[in-house]
Amino acid sequence: MKRQTLVIMIKEPRPGRVKTRLGQGIGVIPATWWFRHQSARLIRSLRDPRWQIVLAVAPDRAVTSRVWPADLPRLPQGGGDLGQRMKRMLKAACSVPVDRLGRAPVHGPVCLIGADIPGITRAHIARAFAALGHSDAVFGPATDGGYWLVGAKHPARLPQTLFQNVRWSSEHALADSVATLPGWRIAQTDILNDVDTAADLRQSRS
Numbered sequence: 001m002k003r004q005t006l007v008i009m010i011k012e013p014r015p016g017r018v019k020t021r022l023g024q025g026i027g028v029i030p031a032t033w034w035f036r037h038q039s040a041r042l043i044r045s046l047r048d049p050r051w052q053i054v055l056a057v058a059p060d061r062a063v064t065s066r067v068w069p070a071d072l073p074r075l076p077q078g079g080g081d082l083g084q085r086m087k088r089m090l091k092a093a094c095s096v097p098v099d100r101l102g103r104a105p106v107h108g109p110v111c112l113i114g115a116d117i118p119g120i121t122r123a124h125i126a127r128a129f130a131a132l133g134h135s136d137a138v139f140g141p142a143t144d145g146g147y148w149l150v151g152a153k154h155p156a157r158l159p160q161t162l163f164q165n166v167r168w169s170s171e172h173a174l175a176d177s178v179a180t181l182p183g184w185r186i187a188q189t190d191i192l193n194d195v196d197t198a199a200d201l202r203q204s205r206s
Contacts, residue, residue: 004051004129005093007112009077009086010039012062019116025198034201036067039115043069048122051129054096056089056112083163083177086112090155111138111151117194118204120148128189135187139178145171148192 011018013036015028023031046053053072057063060076068074073096077085093110109132113120124140131138132153140149146169152158159181166176178186195201 003108005054005096005108005110006046006051006125007054007056007075007089007093007110008043008046008115009056009058009089009112010068010115011035011058012065013039013067019195021196022198022201026201034195035116038118038195042115042117042120043072046120046122046125048125050126051111052096054093056085056093058085082168083166086150087158087162090150090152090158094155109151109153110155111149113140113149114194116196117148117192119192124149124190124192131187131189134185136184137181138187138189139174140189141174141191142193143191144193145175146173146194147177148194149189150177 013032015032016023018035019031022034026034043053043055055068055072055074056077057065057068057074058077060078063074063076075089075092075096078088079085080088090110090112093112094108109129111125111128111132113125128138128140128149128151132151136153138149138151139147141147162180163177164180166173166180193200193203195204
């Protein structure tokens with residue numbers, strides 16, 4: 001059985017552990033509250049029969065936390081930098097059982113997003129998966145040079161060099177990441193932005 005998988009990278013919402021830059025602007029507790037409720041809203045809004053949602057959880061021990069919806073599969077992100085964890089999750093999502101009988105699917109396309117992008121809708125995700133119909137990989141750009149989504153048609157074939165030497169949290173993140181996929185057909189989809197600072201939060205509400 002072939003299926004599409006949407007991986008959501010998510011952290012346990014504990015004060016001082018999530019959205020620290022946002023916390024500098026609005027306070028640690030409000031930032032944690034915002035992330036917890038934003039994550040819950042995002043998960044609810046992106047449920048769709050066209051794909052399975054898998055939560056990629058940090059820290060690893062939080063994989064059993066009751067804060068997550070009980071019916072959604074969860075994977076521990078593991079160690080390493082952001083690129084190492086994203087690559088691991090893109091590949092690992094293929095092995096998540098597709099039904100209650102534990103049957104594994106034929107490898108299908110996987111898209112991965114963060115939990116801190118308020119503007120994501122099911123239509124955005126559907127367009128990203130559609131782009132993989134004619135491309136090997138897809139990125140959802142952000143205006144700051146980063147990206148909010150990455151996806152692969154055949155995640156099991158992703159190269160070991162994926163995401164190596166990427167300048168994260170910079171205007172070079174998208175270009176650096178694309179450069180780690182030489183020879184791949186790359187598509188880009190809608191431009192969205194995450195919330196890292198108080199200014200980002202104000203903009204998302206305007």
